[in-house]
Amino acid sequence: MDFLRYVKTLAWKDVRVEFRSREIIYTMSFFAAMVVLLFSFAFSRQSATSSEMMDVSDLSPGFVWVAVLFAGTLGLSRAFDRERETGTMRALLLAPIPRAAIFLGKSVAIAIMVLVVQAVVVPLVALFFDAPLFAHPLPLVITLLLGTIGFSVVGSVFAAMLLKAGSRDVLLPVVLYPILVPLFIAAIKATAAMLDGSLEDCWFWIRFLAVYDTIFLIAALWTFESLVIE
Amino acid sequence: MTDSSRSAPLFIGAAVACIFGFGYTLSLIFYQTPLSAGPLYFNQKIFYYHVPCAFMLFLAVIICGIASINYLRGRNQKWDDVSVAAAEVSVVFGTIVMVTGVLWAKPAWGKWWVWDARLTSALLLWMTMIAYQLVRKYGGAGSERLASGLGVFAMVNIPLVYASTRLWKTNHPSANTVPSLDPSMRAALWFSVLLFTVFFILLLRLRIDARRAERRLYECREMALDAGIIE
Amino acid sequence: MSIDAVEVRGLGKRYGLHRALHDVDLDLHAGGVCALLGPNGAGKSTLLGILSSIVKPNAGVVRYLRAGEALAADASLRREIGVVAHESFLYTGLTALENLDFWGQLYQVEGLEQRSRDLLREVGLDEKAWERTAGTYSRGMLQRLSVARTMLHEPSVLLLDEPFTGLDRGGSQALAEALSGAVKRGAVVLVITHDLESIAGITTHVAVLRRGKLAFEERRASGYSFEELKDTYHSHSE
Numbered sequence: 001m002d003f004l005r006y007v008k009t010l011a012w013k014d015v016r017v018e019f020r021s022r023e024i025i026y027t028m029s030f031f032a033a034m035v036v037l038l039f040s041f042a043f044s045r046q047s048a049t050s051s052e053m054m055d056v057s058d059l060s061p062g063f064v065w066v067a068v069l070f071a072g073t074l075g076l077s078r079a080f081d082r083e084r085e086t087g088t089m090r091a092l093l094l095a096p097i098p099r100a101a102i103f104l105g106k107s108v109a110i111a112i113m114v115l116v117v118q119a120v121v122v123p124l125v126a127l128f129f130d131a132p133l134f135a136h137p138l139p140l141v142i143t144l145l146l147g148t149i150g151f152s153v154v155g156s157v158f159a160a161m162l163l164k165a166g167s168r169d170v171l172l173p174v175v176l177y178p179i180l181v182p183l184f185i186a187a188i189k190a191t192a193a194m195l196d197g198s199l200e201d202c203w204f205w206i207r208f209l210a211v212y213d214t215i216f217l218i219a220a221l222w223t224f225e226s227l228v229i230e
Numbered sequence: 231m232t233d234s235s236r237s238a239p240l241f242i243g244a245a246v247a248c249i250f251g252f253g254y255t256l257s258l259i260f261y262q263t264p265l266s267a268g269p270l271y272f273n274q275k276i277f278y279y280h281v282p283c284a285f286m287l288f289l290a291v292i293i294c295g296i297a298s299i300n301y302l303r304g305r306n307q308k309w310d311d312v313s314v315a316a317a318e319v320s321v322v323f324g325t326i327v328m329v330t331g332v333l334w335a336k337p338a339w340g341k342w343w344v345w346d347a348r349l350t351s352a353l354l355l356w357m358t359m360i361a362y363q364l365v366r367k368y369g370g371a372g373s374e375r376l377a378s379g380l381g382v383f384a385m386v387n388i389p390l391v392y393a394s395t396r397l398w399k400t401n402h403p404s405a406n407t408v409p410s411l412d413p414s415m416r417a418a419l420w421f422s423v424l425l426f427t428v429f430f431i432l433l434l435r436l437r438i439d440a441r442r443a444e445r446r447l448y449e450c451r452e453m454a455l456d457a458g459i460i461e
Numbered sequence: 462m463s464i465d466a467v468e469v470r471g472l473g474k475r476y477g478l479h480r481a482l483h484d485v486d487l488d489l490h491a492g493g494v495c496a497l498l499g500p501n502g503a504g505k506s507t508l509l510g511i512l513s514s515i516v517k518p519n520a521g522v523v524r525y526l527r528a529g530e531a532l533a534a535d536a537s538l539r540r541e542i543g544v545v546a547h548e549s550f551l552y553t554g555l556t557a558l559e560n561l562d563f564w565g566q567l568y569q570v571e572g573l574e575q576r577s578r579d580l581l582r583e584v585g586l587d588e589k590a591w592e593r594t595a596g597t598y599s600r601g602m603l604q605r606l607s608v609a610r611t612m613l614h615e616p617s618v619l620l621l622d623e624p625f626t627g628l629d630r631g632g633s634q635a636l637a638e639a640l641s642g643a644v645k646r647g648a649v650v651l652v653i654t655h656d657l658e659s660i661a662g663i664t665t666h667v668a669v670l671r672r673g674k675l676a677f678e679e680r681r682a683s684g685y686s687f688e689e690l691k692d693t694y695h696s697h698s699e
Contacts, residue, residue: 006567009566009567013555016554017552017555018554020554020594021554082552082554086553087548087549088551088552090515090544090546090550091544091564092567094542094544095539095567095568096536096568097536098536099536157383158379161375162369164370164372165365165368165370165372165373165376166369166370167368167369170368171364171365171368171376175361175380178357178387179380179383181354181391182387182390182391182393182394185395189398212390219382219383226302226375226517227302227378229517230372230375230515305517305518305519307475307519371476371477374476444478448478448480449480452480452672455672456672456674
């Protein structure tokens with residue numbers, strides 16, 4: 001399969017560049033941690049009757065996913081900026097490979113970066129808010145993975161499409177977030193169900209995530225070329 | 231001269247029909263349907279315009295999506311005109327849906343906004359179509375391609391948005407408070423839907439024609455420039 | 462599979478209302494250099510974009526011919542096309558060898574490693590720098606590497622968009638050598654530039670675009686001198 005070999009070459013190139021400088025991963029992780037910290041200031045309240053802090057661990061799925069979403073958007077912009085600075089995106093489009101491979105390679109690279117950020121954010125939330133996020137490791141990993149895939153797929157299409165647009169930095173979240181809402185709802189629901197211990201609900205939302213990912217992966221593979229060609 | 235001027239009589243006819251039809255819906259709504267019992271009372275009348283407008287919002291997004299796909303395939307600007315027109319009309323109807331929805335929600339549910347599945351998915355679609363306008367306006371050269379991409383994804387997203395918002399609030403009690411309809415109410419509703427469909431097509435056509443006129447004007451200017459008539 | 466002629470017919474492209482190209486016909490032949498001239502915003506880059514298949518026209522066709530027969534417009538066609546722009550098309554986070562290795566894999570270049578090394582020597586990039594990331598290079602070194610990258614897959618259609626912008630002497634020299642090498646090999650070459658001096662002598666075909674339309678076209682087998690290019694440009698671009 002030539003196609004998959006190109007995807008591998010492209011993704012490996014990004015990973016290699018990133019792990020050499022670690023610029024995106026470090027800044028993204030720090031930003032995500034900062035968002036979690038802001039949440040703890042925003043939502044932790046003292047209870048009225050005692051001096052204890054009120055328990056907000058039930059909000060932790062939201063903290064995780066909002067932090068991941070914000071940090072992910074940041075990483076997305078930066079990763080595609082790299083392809084713009086020296087015109088390499090144009091060069092990739094000129095290369096004699098299926099354009100969908102460019103999209104998939106980029107998605108894989110973005111997904112890896114987002115997964116690294118999650119490896120920071122999830123333990124951090126569990127620690128700060130005393131949330132039993134690791135009670136069910138398998139559904140947790142699958143939810144994180146499927147959420148990441150959906151984000152990377154839709155994110156890569158829009159970021160690639162906006163690469164040459166004037167105000168791409170503000171337009172990226174503007175177009176991305178409305179489309180990501182179903183994914184966001186499902187990921188939060190799955191994580192929340194996990195915390196409640198209602199695994200049946202959790203698997204339901206995991207299936208929803210899988211459907212979302214599949215639909216947008218197909219849509220993205222199908223439209224990517226016509227979206228990046230002027 | 232062009233297709234739009236040939237269809238002018240039909241166009242004016244439809245516009246006149248819309249005006250009379252609108253008057254007729256007023257009569258249907260205020261004289262021929264019963265007042266709703268319970269907390270809604272007079273406020274229930276909003277429903278006859280709210281629901282058709284919501285249908286039109288969805289219809290507009292689907293038309294925008296299909297036109298966008300066609301534009302991306304062949305880069306024929308006629309499809310882009312349809313896509314732009316549908317997107318703009320969808321924002322208009324979406325705004326009506328939001329305003330009427332809020333007015334309806336206060337007496338019905340006691341709050342201005344309720345995270346009801348239908349309301350939420352309409353809100354999201356409306357937001358997506360506003361994003362479409364933003365991309366058009368600020369995307370710079372090639373923004374029609376960017377907007378088309380969003381149009382396609384917005385259409386694909388409809389069932390997912392609807393499913394997720396519905397399942398998100400599975401146990402929401404308010405979703406069932408929509409009263410079962412009296413036959414006269416149903417008749418009034420369907421007439422209103424028909425009226426808004428005609429009105430929708432009218433708006434769409436007007437906007438498409440305006441785009442085409444704009445394009446032709448620009449082409450004329452270019453021809454004049456080429457011929458050296460104007461600077 | 463090498464291309465010996467490119468045929469452009471009735472090409473039109475609009476960005477929104479703005480007309481970038483309108484009804485352009487152009488024939489490019491192997492073994493000559495076509496200079497595409499015109500003021501800023503005349504549609505030169507759009508035409509080059511369409512020729513390199515990253516811009517889709519609203520009207521018209523581009524045919525790539527080999528021995529008079531049109532080639533199918535698919536991904537493998539892009540193997541024959543090389544583009545040089547003022548951007549380097551290089552990853553600053555990769556070394557010279559890694560860059561060539563990456564692009565070579567995408568272009569399915571045979572004997573890649575040997576060819577990379579030969580090319581790096583040919584463009585005169587110091588062997589000590591091969592293992593350093595391109596981000597640490599001076600401008601001149603980057604330009605040499607960029608030329609090597611373009612020549613890696615021996616394109617039979619070479620499209621150059623303001624290639625001389627910001628080049629230092631060594632870079633210009635490397636590019637000029639690569640260019641004349643391509644012409645000798647029988648490549649189809651199209652150059653967009655404002656720097657008429659650097660294409661004088663090698664240019665055999667001049668096309669002037671004005672507001673998206675072809676305003677003038679002429680061929681001279683004997684080539685154009687700098688003065689002739691300047692006169693042609695000024696008399697047809699205003």
